[in-house]
Amino acid sequence: MSVVDSLWGVRCVWLRYFDVFRKSLRYYLVTTFSEPVLYLLSFGLGVGALVGTVRVHGMETSYRAFVFAGIVGQTVLFQSFYEAAYGAFVRMYYQKIFGSMAVTPITLSEVLWGELLWDATKATTAAEVVTLIGVLLGDFTPGAVLTVLPVAFFSSLLFAGLGLAVAARAKSIDEIGYPQYLVVFPMFLFCGVFYPIETLPAPLQWVAWALPLTSVNSLVRTLTLGFPFQPGAVLVIAAWLLLLVAYSRRAMFARLVK
Amino acid sequence: MSALVPLRVSRLVKTYRIRSSDTRDGGALEAVRGVSFDVRAGECFGLLGPNGAGKSTTINCITGFFPPTSGEILIAGVNVHREPKKARAVLGVCAQDETLDTDFRVLDQLVRYATFFHIPVEEGRRRALALLERFGLSDKAKEQVEALSGGMKRRLQVARALISRPRVLLLDEPTTGLDPEVRRVLWDILMEQRGEGAAILLCTHYMEEAERLCDRVGVMAEGRILDVDAPRELVGRHIGQGEVAEEVRPGAIWRRPANLEDVYLKLTGTRLHALEPA
Numbered sequence: 453m454s455v456v457d458s459l460w461g462v463r464c465v466w467l468r469y470f471d472v473f474r475k476s477l478r479y480y481l482v483t484t485f486s487e488p489v490l491y492l493l494s495f496g497l498g499v500g501a502l503v504g505t506v507r508v509h510g511m512e513t514s515y516r517a518f519v520f521a522g523i524v525g526q527t528v529l530f531q532s533f534y535e536a537a538y539g540a541f542v543r544m545y546y547q548k549i550f551g552s553m554a555v556t557p558i559t560l561s562e563v564l565w566g567e568l569l570w571d572a573t574k575a576t577t578a579a580e581v582v583t584l585i586g587v588l589l590g591d592f593t594p595g596a597v598l599t600v601l602p603v604a605f606f607s608s609l610l611f612a613g614l615g616l617a618v619a620a621r622a623k624s625i626d627e628i629g630y631p632q633y634l635v636v637f638p639m640f641l642f643c644g645v646f647y648p649i650e651t652l653p654a655p656l657q658w659v660a661w662a663l664p665l666t667s668v669n670s671l672v673r674t675l676t677l678g679f680p681f682q683p684g685a686v687l688v689i690a691a692w693l694l695l696l697v698a699y700s701r702r703a704m705f706a707r708l709v710k
Numbered sequence: 711m712s713a714l715v716p717l718r719v720s721r722l723v724k725t726y727r728i729r730s731s732d733t734r735d736g737g738a739l740e741a742v743r744g745v746s747f748d749v750r751a752g753e754c755f756g757l758l759g760p761n762g763a764g765k766s767t768t769i770n771c772i773t774g775f776f777p778p779t780s781g782e783i784l785i786a787g788v789n790v791h792r793e794p795k796k797a798r799a800v801l802g803v804c805a806q807d808e809t810l811d812t813d814f815r816v817l818d819q820l821v822r823y824a825t826f827f828h829i830p831v832e833e834g835r836r837r838a839l840a841l842l843e844r845f846g847l848s849d850k851a852k853e854q855v856e857a858l859s860g861g862m863k864r865r866l867q868v869a870r871a872l873i874s875r876p877r878v879l880l881l882d883e884p885t886t887g888l889d890p891e892v893r894r895v896l897w898d899i900l901m902e903q904r905g906e907g908a909a910i911l912l913c914t915h916y917m918e919e920a921e922r923l924c925d926r927v928g929v930m931a932e933g934r935i936l937d938v939d940a941p942r943e944l945v946g947r948h949i950g951q952g953e954v955a956e957e958v959r960p961g962a963i964w965r966r967p968a969n970l971e972d973v974y975l976k977l978t979g980t981r982l983h984a985l986e987p988a
Contacts, residue, residue, distance in 0.1 A: 552805065
């Protein structure tokens with residue numbers, strides 16, 4: 453099986469998702485972009501007016517700019533996790549389309565790559581919209597629209613891996629609630645979206661650094677606000693990315709192929 | 711000349727590993743225990759058997775979705791597990807479950823499915839419209855799948871299996887839940903496909919369907935094919951050519967010609983009532 457054939461299969465699957473997206477564009481625009489925009493308005497403008505500025509790593513920045521950058525990371529996390537966890541579970545379990553695609557000249561491996569890449573594409577697009585808003589409002593450096601792109605994409609792929617792994621292991625759709633409330637929400641609240649993690653007690657900071665979202669936020673703030681680059685962030689993201697993508701594919705194969 | 715046989719299943723064995731704690735036989739379930747058969751071009755081959763006989767497992771191995779424990783499956787001479795893309799290019803599958811893509815409308819999903827077989831959108835559209843016409847679904851082309859009745863969904867799923875003009879067609883209980891009229895339309899379509907040279911593997915619980923459509927039938931139980939032959943030959947061999955008498959209600963005896971169902975019940979041993987040659 454040649455690489456070209458495999459890429460063709462992945463592309464077929466990706467185009468299937470894109471076609472669904474295109475056909476229900478209004479629904480997706482509202483559901484994909486309303487959440488980050490509401491967070492931006494609520495925390496950026498509301499809490500931002502209250503807090504004024506924050507000082508991190510010796511750098512002074514407006515709270516609005518700080519939280520905008522955090523919302524980029526939050527968007528990456530939520531959009532890719534939900535699409536891969538709930539979306540893929542519905543496609544795999546209720547629609548059974550993984551099985552129906554994988555008896556054509558497309559293989560299950562290609563279906564899963566297509567799924568992960570689509571989830572990452574969708575989340576990256578949403579994160580780019582938030583970044584663009586930050587640039588237009590003058591909070592982010594203009595180049596951020598380009599420089600954030602690879603970080604957003606690989607981080608989205610990472611959280612899509614988390615979501616797909618959850619979908620593969622969940623016995624029912626309700627079980628997705630466990631990792632959602634025990635892993636995703638804690639990351640959202642403790643990994644530096646709304647405040648610098650340096651304000652947390654030391655043990656909690658270590659936990660926060662072990663979780664991937666802290667590293668995503670760190671890189672995004674380096675690229676959008678010029679915060680100091682923390683090389684460890686790249687390693688943490690790379691490690692979680694490889695682990696979760698490999699595990700999610702393995703778990704999905706184990707579930708579907710007997 | 712295996713290359714000329716559209717579908718060849720050779721000594722297929724499939725053992726499932728079971729992880730749950732309540733397994734009795736060492737955590738393994740032998741679903742298929744050495745099954746061999748060919749389906750020739752222009753032949754409809756039926757697989758009959760009770761639930762759990764191994765029919766769906768066999769189908770899942772033929773599609774290349776499940777790897778066989780041992781044995782070999784050749785589709786148009788190509789090993790489906792070594793070269794799944796090549797083998798499945800000539801394979802059409804209608805699974806037992808409803809697997810329609812509910813994110814697409816009726817026509818769109820046939821066109822989308824066609825792209826999985828390298829069929830360009832325009833050509834896929836032409837084929838899809840012709841299939842919808844043939845299956846009596848033309849006026850549903852723009853409908854959401856969810857808006858279709860169960861019988862219409864079933865027809866659509868069979869139509870989808872035909873969009874690539876497959877040389878080998880796998881149909882797992884395609885007529886379940888269809889009313890008699892629609893079932894006959896589907897039978898006609900399947901016989902057209904056979905007439906055009908398709909090799910059809912049909913799993914069904916309807917004995918009349920198997921008797922009508924299938925050139926040969928394999929009766930399966932507990933992972934093995936117990937006997938294979940033309941339906942009339944099987945009836946003659948296992949029941950005899952005469953009539954059978956069956957007590958259908960207390961005191962009500964029916965006399966009728968022996969049929970495939972009698973063979974099925976005799977071979978698979980699930981018969982609860984006595985059946986006596988008249």
